[in-house]
Amino acid sequence: MPEQILQTRNITKKYGTFSAVDNLSFSLQKGDIYGLIGQNGAGKTTLLKMVGGLTVPASGELELFGQASEDGLNRARLRIGCMIESPAFFPYLSATENLEYYRIQKGISGAKRVREVLQFVGLSDTGRKKFKDFSMGMKQRLGLALAIMGNPELIILDEPINGLDPMGIAEFRDIIWKLNRECKTTVLLSSHILGELSQIATVYGFINRGRLIEQISAKELTEKCKRRLVIKVNDTEKAVRILKDELSCTQYEIRDSRIFVDKYMDTPEVLTDTLVKSGIHVSELTTTGLNLEQYFINLVGGNQNA
Numbered sequence: 001m002p003e004q005i006l007q008t009r010n011i012t013k014k015y016g017t018f019s020a021v022d023n024l025s026f027s028l029q030k031g032d033i034y035g036l037i038g039q040n041g042a043g044k045t046t047l048l049k050m051v052g053g054l055t056v057p058a059s060g061e062l063e064l065f066g067q068a069s070e071d072g073l074n075r076a077r078l079r080i081g082c083m084i085e086s087p088a089f090f091p092y093l094s095a096t097e098n099l100e101y102y103r104i105q106k107g108i109s110g111a112k113r114v115r116e117v118l119q120f121v122g123l124s125d126t127g128r129k130k131f132k133d134f135s136m137g138m139k140q141r142l143g144l145a146l147a148i149m150g151n152p153e154l155i156i157l158d159e160p161i162n163g164l165d166p167m168g169i170a171e172f173r174d175i176i177w178k179l180n181r182e183c184k185t186t187v188l189l190s191s192h193i194l195g196e197l198s199q200i201a202t203v204y205g206f207i208n209r210g211r212l213i214e215q216i217s218a219k220e221l222t223e224k225c226k227r228r229l230v231i232k233v234n235d236t237e238k239a240v241r242i243l244k245d246e247l248s249c250t251q252y253e254i255r256d257s258r259i260f261v262d263k264y265m266d267t268p269e270v271l272t273d274t275l276v277k278s279g280i281h282v283s284e285l286t287t288t289g290l291n292l293e294q295y296f297i298n299l300v301g302g303n304q305n306a
Contacts, residue, residue, distance in 0.1 A: 039300070
């Protein structure tokens with residue numbers, strides 16, 4: 001059974017009378033890439049800040065690596081790295097100089113660690129180029145280099161691909177994959193670019209108005225969103241027998257007087273011709289299936305931006 005490294009129980013954060021995070025409970029397993037999805041203002045950043053120790057919950061409990069006390073959480077947070085909002089780098093220093101400053105400040109031994117993380121994120125050849133002259137993609141990768149410099153077991157990334165061009169997004173995605181697969185780092189990240197998130201996340205948490213409305217694995221979500229043929233017939237029972245006996249179709253579901261079929265997506269005429277020849281009247285033939293963005297919109301109810 002996977003090790004649980006993070007859990008919140010009814011965690012709440014208020015600003016005045018406004019609840020940015022409201023009674024939110026979720027868990028994170030070791031090895032996951034957990035994608036936190038929600039529209040702007042849903043509470044994603046506030047939740048990540050509480051996990052990272054940048055702000056304090058008003059109520060509820062947060063447990064990290066089995067620690068829930070204040071002292072225990074402070075120790076546990078030495079095992080995580082964070083990239084929340086924009087890291088404060090010195091504009092007139094190079095990538096190496098910026099990371100060397102933070103390495104000394106954080107008490108990380110070994111100057112070679114700076115070279116290692118720069119190589120890992122693809123910034124080893126920036127030389128004396130100043131941070132102020134970096135592209136957005138380079139700045140984001142330097143922020144990631146800072147977050148992983150202490151060899152964290154868990155890394156927290158808030159909108160890490162925000163503002164990147166398609167090439168930058170692809171490069172950053174590959175770095176996250178490598179971090180998770182090769183370094184065995186658990187990843188908790190938020191993003192509003194749902195198409196990209198769907199390519200790397202192993203678990204999703206959907207948050208709306210400060211509340212977690214669903215937590216689901218990528219495998220379960222794929223099953224829910226997969227493309228299917230939807231058939232409406234005059235005799236459902238007979239149609240199902242024909243599907244099984246003549247077309248060897250055993251993966252189906254009957255819902256609302258309709259049959260949802262996984263097979264024959266590319267050749268629906270084979271299915272309909274067989275049914276019609278057997279005396280079944282097919283009154284409706286459509287397809288169903290959602291992408292991550294459509295699923296989120298349906299979940300929160302309404303056309304909202306993630």
